[in-house]
Amino acid sequence: AQSVTQLGSHVSVSEGALVLLRCNYSSSVPPYLFWYVQYPNQGLQLLLKYTTGATLVKGINGFEAEFKKSETSFHLTKPSAHMSDAAEYFCAVSRQEAAGNKLTFGGGTRVLVKP
């Protein structure tokens, strides 16, 4: 079984400050890891993904995440927050299974950006 834990259901940052969203996963096999963003009244949009290879992954809108196997973490960062980053962020894990491909999501972290 696989699971995802996102620490902090709400995060408040000032515009221009670092954004750090934490994600820890559990998986018995090498995972595929994703970060999605959900803006109000919209679907989920992929920010970035990790499958294999380089552990530092760059995504859209200036976000990046680092896969740390020893810590079973995949934290998302952005050096400088923008007002448009206010949204809910979901970490998700998938893996090669005999039966299909499902995403298991964390509980989400809602980001508020203060001017």
Place this chain on the structure above:
Amino acid sequence: DSGVTQTPKHLITATGQRVTLRCSPRSGDLSVYWYQQSLDQGLQFLIQYYNGEERAKGNILERFSAQQFPDLHSELNLSSLELGDSALYFCASSVGQDPDIQYFGAGTRLSVL
């Protein structure tokens, strides 16, 4: 725009009723997934179809069923609706059946009164 189309956007119905949610995947995608997003359960995987065949099943109630048609669009049927079925239902699609990026539609918001 992800290229995944879901209809309707909103659905209001009464307990005990049956509804059908429709999803058209991105052009070329063979897999379709259904997810439920609710305040108490979060985002939960329901079911995956690949090229017309059921591929994986998650926490889908027996009152719910889905299918994928030869043109690859999918429908999620929810019957004997209960208040607790009120949620946002997302469809997603991907090219194959293996772990890969899933592209999400805008969702159908179901309100059961």
